[in-house]
Amino acid sequence: MLAFVLVLMLLGNINYNLSLGYVLTFLLTMMAVMSMLHAFRNLAHLEIRAGRAEPVFCGETAQFMLHFNNPSNLPRYQICMAQTSKSFWNNSNTPIQFNAPAHQDSEIAFPLPATRRGWLQTGRLTLYTEFPLGLFYAWSYLQFDMRCLVYPKPMSDASLPVGESPDGAGKRSITGDEDFSGLRQYIAGDALPRIDWKAYARERGLQVKQFATPVGDELWLDYSDTPDRTEEDKLARMARWILDAEIQGLRYGLRLPNGELPSNSGIAHREECLRRIALFNLPTTTFPAGDGFVKDNP
Amino acid sequence: MSKHLIYGLLLSIMMVIAPHADHLPVWVSTLCVGLLAWRGYLAYSDNPLPTRWFLTLVTLAGVAGITISFRTMFGREVGVTLLILLASLKLMELHKPRDAMVLIYLSCFIIITNFFYSQSIPTALYLLATLMVIVTTWVHLQAQNLELKPRLRIATVLLLQAIPLMLILFVLFPRVQGPLWGLPQDAYSSSGLDEKMSPGSLSRLSLSEEVAFRVSYGDKVPLRSQMYWRGPVLWEFDGRTWTPGNLLSRDTPVFSKLGQPIEYTVTLEPHNKNWLFALDVPEKLSEPSLITYDFRILHREPVRARLRYSARSSLAFRANVQEADRQLKRALQIPKLFNPLSRKLAAKWRAESTDSAAVVRTALAYFNREKFVYTLEPPLLGTNGIDDFMFTTRQGFCEHYASAFVFMMRAAGIPARVVTGYLGGEFNEIGNYHIVRQSDAHAWAEVWLEGQGWVRIDPTGSIAPDRVERGLSAALPDNAALPFMARNPPQWLRNLRLNWDTLNNQWNQWVLGYDNELQFAFLTRMGMESVTWQKIALNMMAGIALVIALFALFMLRHLLKHRPDRVQAAWLKICQKIGRAGLPRAIHEGAQDYASRIAAARPELADDLSYLASRYITLRYGKTNDKQALREFLQRSASFKA
Numbered sequence: 001m002l003a004f005v006l007v008l009m010l011l012g013n014i015n016y017n018l019s020l021g022y023v024l025t026f027l028l029t030m031m032a033v034m035s036m037l038h039a040f041r042n043l044a045h046l047e048i049r050a051g052r053a054e055p056v057f058c059g060e061t062a063q064f065m066l067h068f069n070n071p072s073n074l075p076r077y078q079i080c081m082a083q084t085s086k087s088f089w090n091n092s093n094t095p096i097q098f099n100a101p102a103h104q105d106s107e108i109a110f111p112l113p114a115t116r117r118g119w120l121q122t123g124r125l126t127l128y129t130e131f132p133l134g135l136f137y138a139w140s141y142l143q144f145d146m147r148c149l150v151y152p153k154p155m156s157d158a159s160l161p162v163g164e165s166p167d168g169a170g171k172r173s174i175t176g177d178e179d180f181s182g183l184r185q186y187i188a189g190d191a192l193p194r195i196d197w198k199a200y201a202r203e204r205g206l207q208v209k210q211f212a213t214p215v216g217d218e219l220w221l222d223y224s225d226t227p228d229r230t231e232e233d234k235l236a237r238m239a240r241w242i243l244d245a246e247i248q249g250l251r252y253g254l255r256l257p258n259g260e261l262p263s264n265s266g267i268a269h270r271e272e273c274l275r276r277i278a279l280f281n282l283p284t285t286t287f288p289a290g291d292g293f294v295k296d297n298p
Numbered sequence: 299m300s301k302h303l304i305y306g307l308l309l310s311i312m313m314v315i316a317p318h319a320d321h322l323p324v325w326v327s328t329l330c331v332g333l334l335a336w337r338g339y340l341a342y343s344d345n346p347l348p349t350r351w352f353l354t355l356v357t358l359a360g361v362a363g364i365t366i367s368f369r370t371m372f373g374r375e376v377g378v379t380l381l382i383l384l385a386s387l388k389l390m391e392l393h394k395p396r397d398a399m400v401l402i403y404l405s406c407f408i409i410i411t412n413f414f415y416s417q418s419i420p421t422a423l424y425l426l427a428t429l430m431v432i433v434t435t436w437v438h439l440q441a442q443n444l445e446l447k448p449r450l451r452i453a454t455v456l457l458l459q460a461i462p463l464m465l466i467l468f469v470l471f472p473r474v475q476g477p478l479w480g481l482p483q484d485a486y487s488s489s490g491l492d493e494k495m496s497p498g499s500l501s502r503l504s505l506s507e508e509v510a511f512r513v514s515y516g517d518k519v520p521l522r523s524q525m526y527w528r529g530p531v532l533w534e535f536d537g538r539t540w541t542p543g544n545l546l547s548r549d550t551p552v553f554s555k556l557g558q559p560i561e562y563t564v565t566l567e568p569h570n571k572n573w574l575f576a577l578d579v580p581e582k583l584s585e586p587s588l589i590t591y592d593f594r595i596l597h598r599e600p601v602r603a604r605l606r607y608s609a610r611s612s613l614a615f616r617a618n619v620q621e622a623d624r625q626l627k628r629a630l631q632i633p634k635l636f637n638p639l640s641r642k643l644a645a646k647w648r649a650e651s652t653d654s655a656a657v658v659r660t661a662l663a664y665f666n667r668e669k670f671v672y673t674l675e676p677p678l679l680g681t682n683g684i685d686d687f688m689f690t691t692r693q694g695f696c697e698h699y700a701s702a703f704v705f706m707m708r709a710a711g712i713p714a715r716v717v718t719g720y721l722g723g724e725f726n727e728i729g730n731y732h733i734v735r736q737s738d739a740h741a742w743a744e745v746w747l748e749g750q751g752w753v754r755i756d757p758t759g760s761i762a763p764d765r766v767e768r769g770l771s772a773a774l775p776d777n778a779a780l781p782f783m784a785r786n787p788p789q790w791l792r793n794l795r796l797n798w799d800t801l802n803n804q805w806n807q808w809v810l811g812y813d814n815e816l817q818f819a820f821l822t823r824m825g826m827e828s829v830t831w832q833k834i835a836l837n838m839m840a841g842i843a844l845v846i847a848l849f850a851l852f853m854l855r856h857l858l859k860h861r862p863d864r865v866q867a868a869w870l871k872i873c874q875k876i877g878r879a880g881l882p883r884a885i886h887e888g889a890q891d892y893a894s895r896i897a898a899a900r901p902e903l904a905d906d907l908s909y910l911a912s913r914y915i916t917l918r919y920g921k922t923n924d925k926q927a928l929r930e931f932l933q934r935s936a937s938f939k940a
Contacts, residue, residue, distance in 0.1 A: 005403045009410055014474045017603055018413045019810040020422055022468060024429070028406060030463035031433065031456045033846065038456070041853050075448065078441040132452045133433075134399075134440045 002032060002135060035133040042076050042129045043138050046100060051107065053148035055274070056114050057188060057239075062148040063109040064122055068100045076100040078131040081110060084124040084141060095128075114150040117235065117278045121147045151274045152232065154240040156191045160248075161225045161241065183207040184247070191240070218263045219245055221273075222255040235277045242277070246270040256280055299392055300442055304341040306435035307401050308334055311389060313428040314408040315382050321415060323367045326379055329360065333386040348390055357387055378411045398439050405432050417810050419802065430457060463845055470821075470838035472831045473814040490569040490736055491529045495718055496539040497683065501674045501695040504770060506736035509567055510720060511575060512803055514731035516561035520577070522722050523766045524613050526742065526754065527575040527734065529719035531592040535708075537633045538683055540701060540716050549591040549622045553579050553751075555612035563608040565806065572596050575719065575734075577611040578754065584608045591625065592715070593617065604811050619751040621713070629713030629746060632705060637684040640702075644709030654712045654747050658755060661706050665699065665760040668692065672762035672773055696758045696765070700741040703757040713746040717754075722769050728793070729800030737770055865917045865928070868935040872910060876903075879940035889914050903940065910935055 006029055013021035051065030070076055082095035098108050114120050128139035183196055186206035196207040221241045226234040238254075245252040246265065253263030254273045258280070261273060312334055319327050340347060360383045368376045385404045392398060409425050409432075433453040438444065490510055492499060532540035559581055566574060574587055574595040585607035588596045597605075632641075647664075651657045671693040679686045684705045687698055694702075700716050707714035721740035723732035742756040759766045765773035787795070808816075821829045826837075873883045873892070881899055883892045893911035897904035913931045917924075 001399070002403065005407060009407065012410060016414065017813070018410065018417065019812055020413045020417045020425075021410045022471070023422075023464060023809075024406070024409055024413075024425070026464040026467040026471070027429065027457070027460050030460035030467065030842075033463070034456055034459045034849065037846070037850055037853055038452070044854060077444055077448070131440055132437045132456065134436075 002028075006032075032133065032135050036136040036138075038132050039129055039136040039138040041074070042131050043079065043127065043140055045072055046070055046076065046079075046127075048127075048142060050144035050146045053146060055149035055151060055271070055278075057151045058114050058117050058153040060114055060188070061111045062114045062120050062150065063111055064146050064148060066108050066110055066142075066144075067105055068098075068108055069105045070100040070102055073102050075102045076129075079127065079129050081108070081125055081127050081142075083112075083122065084126045112148075114148070117150050117152040117232075118282045119147045119279075120150050121145075149275060149278055151278045152235040152239045154191075154243055155233070155236040156240075157193060158237045158240040160219065160244055160250075161221065183209060187243075190243075219250050219252040220255055220263070221245065221252055223257055224255075231281065235280060238277050239274060242270055242273045299395070299398065301341050302446075303398065303435065303438050303442060304392065305338070306431070306438055307389065307392070307398060308338055308341075310405045310428070310432045310435050311385055311401065311408075313431055314405045314412070314425075315385070317412050317415070317421065317424070318378065318382060318408075321375075322379060322382065323364075325363065325367070326360075326383060330382060330386040333390065337389045347392070350391070353387060353390055357384070360387070374414065378408075378414070381408055381411065395439060402432060402436050402439065419805055430454070433457060459849055463842055466838060466841040466845065468812070469817070470834050470841065472834050472838075473812070473817050475814055490567075490571070491718055491720075491739060493530050493571075494539055494541050495532055495697050495701070495716060495741060497676070497679055497694070497698055497701070500697040500718070500739050500741055501676070503739040504674065504695070504737040508736045509799075510569070510734045510736055510738070511564050511566040512731050512733055513565075513723065514563050518558070518560045520560055520613055522768070523759075524577070525720075525722050525732075526578050526717075526740075526756075527720040528578050528593060528595075528717060529573060529575060530717075531594055531744075532716040532718065533592075533628050533631075535632060535701070535705065537636045537681075538679075543628065547591045547625070549625060551579075551589055551591055551593050551618060552620065553593075553615045553617040554619075555581070555615050557612060557614035559610045559612040561608065561610050563606065565803070565811075566601055566605045566607070568602050568604060570600050570602060572600055574601070574605070574607065576609045577613065579615050579617060580609050580611045582610045591618075604806055606807070606811065616750060617752045618746075619749065621746055621751070626713045626746060629715050630708050630711065632708045637682045637705070637709075639682075639685045640688050640706060641709045643688070644706045647706070648710040654745070657710050657712060658707070658745060658747075661703060661710075662755070662757060662760045665703070665757055670694070670699075670761045672758065672765065674774060697741045699757040699761060700743050703743045703755065707743070707745050715744050715752075717742050717744055721766065724769075726796045726799055728796045729803055731803065733799055740765075864932065865914060868932055869910070869914045869918075872907075872935050872938050872940075875938060875940040900940075906934070906938060910938065 006025055009021065009025045009028075012018065013025060047069040049067040049069070051067055053062055053064045056062045066081075068079075077099050078097060079100060080095040080097050082093040085093050096108070096110060098106065100106050110122065110125070112120060112122060122144065125142040125144070126139055127142055128137055130137055183199065184207065186195060186208050190208045194208050196209050199205075199207040221238055223234060223238065226237045228234045228237055242252070242254070246267075246269075249265065251263045251265045252273075254261040254276055256276060259276075261269075261276060315330060322330075339345075361380065364376060364379050364383065365371050368379070370376060381404070385401065385408060388397065388401055388404065392401070406429075409428060412421065412425060430453060433456060434446075434449050437449045437452055441449070490508075491503070530542055532542055534541045534543035560577070562577070564575060574583070574585065574597050576583065576595055579593050580589065580595060583595060585605065586598060588598075590596060647657050647660045651660060669692055672695070673693050674695060676693040676695060676698060677691045679691065684702050687694055687702050688706075697718075704714040704716050718739070718741045720734050720738045721742075722738050723734040725732050740758070742754060742758065744752045744754055746752050756766060762773040812820075817834070818829045821834065826833065869889065876896055877883060879900075881896055887895070889911040893907045896907055910931070913927065913934075917928060917931055
């Protein structure tokens with residue numbers, strides 16, 4: 001479009017013999033040409049490191065952290081980053097935009113919606129800029145082995161199973177829905193009906209009603225105990241169980257068709273349980289079970 | 299779109315259309331100002347933009363209005379007006395970044411249209427500032443959250459980098475001689491001498507300070523009273539207005555020179571007329587042209603661009619001693635029914651004189667003796683204009699005197715004609731040339747005398763000799779309504795004006811007048827042999843590439859400067875020294891391992907090396923930035939001997 005305008009200007013200059021018109025046309029042309037170098041320089045010499053990505057539940061947005069170090073005196077403006085699309089000319093992925101100030105290390109979160117449990121990968125990212133005039137597109141591909149664990153989305157309401165301790169110490173119903181015992185802070189994945197909306201209305205923040213459950217010694221969360229039909233529903237229910245069991249301070253173990261995790265409690269245990277169900281029954285070629293290392297799959 | 303971006307766009311559009319204000323129809327200017335103000339208010343108050351159908355309505359009304367005002371849909375003026383109106387309307391439908399981009403391009407384009415009207419230095423500077431605003435806004439469009447200062451900085455850098463590249467292109471871009479398509483008639487305005495002369499036409503012109511042309515003389519500068527620049531020659535008189543009548547004739551001009559010729563160069567401002575100006579009478583002209591039977595010089599087409607030509611004239615001459623009878627007859631025509639008193643006086647002069655020359659002398663003496671006044675504001679004349687002037691009002695400007703004089707001569711039976719042109723000029727001692735302004739416009743007479751041909755008689759000289767010898771301001775009383783600068787301004791002001799004119803002259807010659815002819819001449823002078831287009835284009839590409847490469851080198855120097863890690867370099871040097879002593883480091887060997895291996899083989903190096911290796915590891919891989927440790931390490935590694 002600019003080229004068209006410039007040619008039009010040039011024709012006008014020749015026709016009307018406008019010396020200053022030539023000056024203006026040449027100035028604009030050369031500014032456009034120089035903007036190419038500026039666009040290139042805007043990306044050049046940036047140091048990029050991949051950071052971590054906290055696990056998320058399916059349906060949430062994963063945040064991949066990237067560190068952009070700009071060691072030069074030159075502030076970089078208007079850098080865009082998006083997943084590389086199949087067509088070079090038509091990048092339909094919505095980019096994020098940021099600046100990288102001079103002599104600074106900026107931490108940039110690249111958001112990606114988590115739609116399936118398992119490992120979420122960014123794939124190849126395109127880093128590009130059209131600064132300063134939007135006439136030239138300077139780009140570079142970023143290929144990092146960045147992945148984010150996506151837990152199954154917990155079922156909104158599912159009561160804990162009647163557990164049976166492996167040592168046979170007793171069967172107890174711990175449906176845990178009956179006796180209200182208090183409130184605690186909301187954490188992601190809590191069922192909406194359990195939120196104390198009245199407290200919220202009183203501006204005490206999001207609180208979740210807790211129900212007393214008779215304290216059992218051990219609770220087994222067994223894949224085969226889930227009443228659901230599909231694998232995903234079963235895992236969703238188990239995710240809910242894990243969260244609830246941890247909240248209620250139970251000692252719980254996980255039993256999946258491909259192995260079990262001895263009972264324990266605590267955040268680390270909860271994470272490990274969630275991780276097991278997140279990666280349950282996924283193709284091992286891409287995701288070796290258990291160890292959590294991803295092989296590059298060219 | 300952010301408010302500030304909209305303000306930037308508003309400012310850009312405002313700046314590009316502001317210089318158009320004085321030649322746009324008033325209603326268009328008013329509409330544009332209204333639209334801009336409204337847009338500014340909408341942005342300020344966060345109100346929604348007007349609906350599409352409303353804008354369509356205004357646009358249609360505007361286009362219709364322009365068509366009615368100009369009575370046409372075509373032509374340059376109409377195009378410019380439409381462009382301005384559409385740019386103002388486009389501001390009202392800024393929805394997407396693309397709309398803003400269109401506005402940026404439009405404003406760049408409107409800048410060019412300003413050059414139709416003026417290409418002076420102030421215009422150039424003003425529009426450079428405007429370009430700066432546009433580019434800053436352009437950057438803003440790309441980076442909407444960027445502050446003003448970095449935007450301005452990047453725009454300035456772009457502009458400054460583009461300037462040297464632009465100069466290369468300007469000098470070397472192959473120039474095509476326009477026009478490419480037919481120019482509309484309204485392409486040029488005309489000012490200056492007209493083909494007709496009636497009372498008041500020259501006195502009106504003498505209020506104008508505009509430059510008609512500039513002259514630089516060769517080694518000889520003629521006297522001021524000899525600087526008669528010939529313009530249209532007027533033959534026919536209807537009692538009030540003089541016209542040239544028959545413009546072309548088969549009769550040829552013949553003259554014999556009586557003195558040394560003088561050489562000079564004229565830079566003529568475009569006046570949209572065919573004639574060129576030369577001192578009476580020209581022998582040679584560098585510009586292809588035609589010299590008519592009455593010594594006018596005609597160019598093959600109207601002078602629409604500044605024209606530079608050199609000429610040679612001889613100031614003492616005899617012209618058309620053998621004039622054709624039909625021309626002499628034409629030079630005697632006067633309206634028979636008017637001005638009886640003047641005709642009676644002329645007949646009386648004729649009867650009292652022995653020959654034509656005596657009649658001329660009598661007439662000049664009459665103008666000198668009677669109480670004639672030289673003034674810019676003469677009273678109005680009636681039906682018998684010459685009679686009124688000769689006997690009643692007796693106040694007039696040069697056109698009155700020339701007209702009355704020629705009338706009297708013709709009435710006395712002497713062939714005579716009116717010549718209009720310029721007389722004198724202001725000497726610019728700074729640029730060493732003469733400036734001839736519109737205010738130097740003049741009219742004089744020529745009579746044909748037996749044996750002498752056409753002889754110049756300037757009746758104004760009999761009434762106001764100062765006009766001929768010293769210029770207009772000297773001839774008029776102090777309270778005359780002359781422009782301030784045409785009178786006697788203080789010396790410093792005069793100098794300032796002459797400096798300014800010199801600068802303008804250079805600008806005109808070298809910047810505005812740079813065409814393919816000048817380009818070839820310039821390049822030949824710069825040492826390019828046998829200038830061809832291909833050669834120029836090649837040089838241009840090479841020049842541009844070179845300068846861009848230099849810029850790239852400068853801009854990306856951080857990339858190229860591969861700063862070697864001094865710590866690593868020192869360590870590698872140590873390894874090299876030991877390697878030369880016969881114990882090279884294996885490629886997979888770390889500093890620690892290598893140091894212990896060498897320590898085993900050469901115990902005398904152990905102390906030194908273990909220190910150096912551990913320092914190397916902490917300096918290179920540790921997080922410390924200990925300047926002191928670094929210096930020690932570098933010193934010890936330099937003095938290390940294997």
